[in-house]
Amino acid sequence: MTHPTPAAEPGGRTAAPPPSPPDKGLRRGSVGLLGAVALGLSSVAPAYSIAVTLGLVTLTVGELAPAALLLGFVPILLTAFAFRELNRRMPDCGTTFVWTTRAFGPVAGWLVGGWVVQIATLTAMTALSSVGATYLLHALGLDAAAGNPAAVTGTAVLLLAVLTAIARRGLHLAASVQYVLLGLQLLALFGFGTAALLRPHAAAPSAAWLDPLAFDGFGPCAQAVLLCLFIYWGWDSLITVNEETEDSDRVPGRAVLVSTFVLLGTYLFTAFATLSFAGTGETGLGLGNPANATDVLAGLAPSVLGAGLAKAVELAICVSALSALLTTLISSSRAALSMATHGALPSVFARVHPRHRTPATGTLLFGAAAAGLLVLLQLLSARFLGDTILSIGLLIACYYGTTALACVWYFRGHLRASPRDLLLKGVLPLLGGLMMLAAFVRSAYDMYDPAYGSTSFHGVGGVFLLGAGSFVLGAAALLAVRSRHTRFFREGRTAVADPTVTED
Structure with a gap:
């Protein structure tokens, strides 16, 4: 394995290239580029994400929803370059934890690169299991059970148990399952979109729907872009299997870029097809009708495909949620494995x-x-x-932005080596990081409003309190862990280059 020219470490020192990641006992070479792409796409839950977001975006900016999807993709792409460059330098399944620690030190690495990522993922797992259970019950014709919280929760717990068993068996099996689940999702989305475009009364798609200068003011544009920004979240899960991927310092980075562009193409096609068929009217099937906002695909599928195939769309959304749930189980356990191996968590995780x-x-x-x-x-x-x-949005923007800035800071002494290094390790990640942190500030501002979400406390939005509470709880956990894992917090950046725990 080759490494690029040594980069400047924080403090101005030039260090030798970090060693290959310590052998944590994972099975190397389990997946190739195609498997990594499948894991990255699956973790985003594309069918579910576009189904529950497109209507809300259309309510905000009307027929400019595709433009919002495109603008929301920009910071994601810029951040993806940071992930690729950092993975080429440090292909460790701890990803953001390792990279942030090397750039900013152990406190930032543990809190932002470790805690924030794991809490966001754990919270997402509860949502995905609940959504998967609900759609599964609907697809099976058990509508009464789908409306019963106890039945949904029981089914969700059962699904979690099954997917945990699959994730435990190995990445090769999980990747094989993901090929099937992802194929069903993409088949449903492109089948739905093609049928919608071919309907007799469907309007011709317009290039004006992609015009980023046509928004009616900054407020609606920012709100729509923020909604779109987070439907791309999850592709970075594929990086956590880098130590089990062929050519671990290169293939995961390529898979990141491939998966993000495939997502963009899928979302734009679905958005154009849906707008062409339904329009933005405020009644009936129109996407401006609030009754359609929370699940566009399920709402339109009977009219586009007929009642029989509409069930297939419901099943695809179920599959989408379960596929993402499987990938999050894989990524979270490997991130914790890395943290434990480097001495930042109890050895049981290693x-x-x-x-x-x-x-x-x-x-x-x-x-x-x-x-x-x-x-x-x-x-x-x-x-x-x-x-x-809903509070996950704050966590996502925080760790994506911090990781992008970590790339710039870590490689800061290497940016003048070539125009490529300046662009891909400096300029693009810097722009992505600043955009993500701007999204963090904007999200916090919106969430502070007591009308945001369903709960509030003394005039402050409950979503904001839950998001801020995650950081406060993380700080408390950091203090507890710091007293037990002193070597990691004492030796800092060196601790993620040299393993401290070895488990058979």
Whole structure:
């Protein structure tokens, strides 16, 4: 494996290239480029994401929804370059934890690169399991059960158990399952879109729908772009399997770019087809009708495909959520494995199954934690669960932005080596990081409004309090961990280059 020219470390020192990631016991070469792309696409849940977001975006900016999707893609693409360059330099399954630690030190690495990512992922797992269970019950014709919170929660816990068992068995099996699940999603989306465009009364798509200068003011544009920004979230999960991917310092980075562009193409095609068929009217099937906003595909599918095939679309959305859930189980356990291997978490997370070569204990713990959190949130309130899910936006913008800036800071002494380095390691990641942090500020501003979401407390939006509370809880956890894992916090950046825990 080759490494690029040594980069300047924080403090101005020039260090030798970091060694290859320590052998954590994972099975190397389990997936190639196609498998990594499949994992990246699956983790985004494209069918579910576009189904529940397109209507909300259209309510905000009308027929300019495709333009909002395109603008929302820009910071994602710029951030993806940062992920690619950092992975080429440090292909470790800890990804943002390792990279942020090397750039900004152990406190930032543990809190932003570790805690924030894991809490966002764990919260997303509760949403995905609940959504998958609901759509599965609908697809099976059990509409009464789909409206019963206890039945949905029970089904979600069962699905979590099944997918945890698959994730525990190994990446090769999980990737094989993802090929099928992703294929069903894409078939449903492109089948729906093609049928919608071919309907007799469908309007011709217009290039004006992509005009980024046509928005009626900054406010609606920013709101729509923020909605679009987070439907791309999740592609970075494929980086966490870099140590199990062929050519680990290059293939995952290529898979990142391929998966993001495939997402963009899929979303734009679906948006154009849906707008052409339904328009932006405020009644009936129009996308300006609030009744259609929360699930565009399920609402339009009977008119586009007929009642029989509409069930297939519901099943595709179910598959989309479950596919993403499987990938998050894989990514979260491997991120925790890296943190434990580098001495930042208890060694139990570093245990690798001797036969399956997976972080089996961590996978089981995350599956159980997601099930427990789902049950707890459902017992508290369905509204509380919804606001908890909405708060993920703050966490995503925080760690994406920090990772992009970590790329610039880590490579700062190497940016004058070539125009390529300046562009791909400096300018583009810097722009992406600043855009993400601007999205963080804007999201926090919007979420502070008590009308945002379903709950509030003393005039402050519940979504904001839950998002801010995640950071406060993380700071408290950091203090507790720091007293038990002193070497990591004392030696800092060196700790993620040299392993401190070895488990068979």
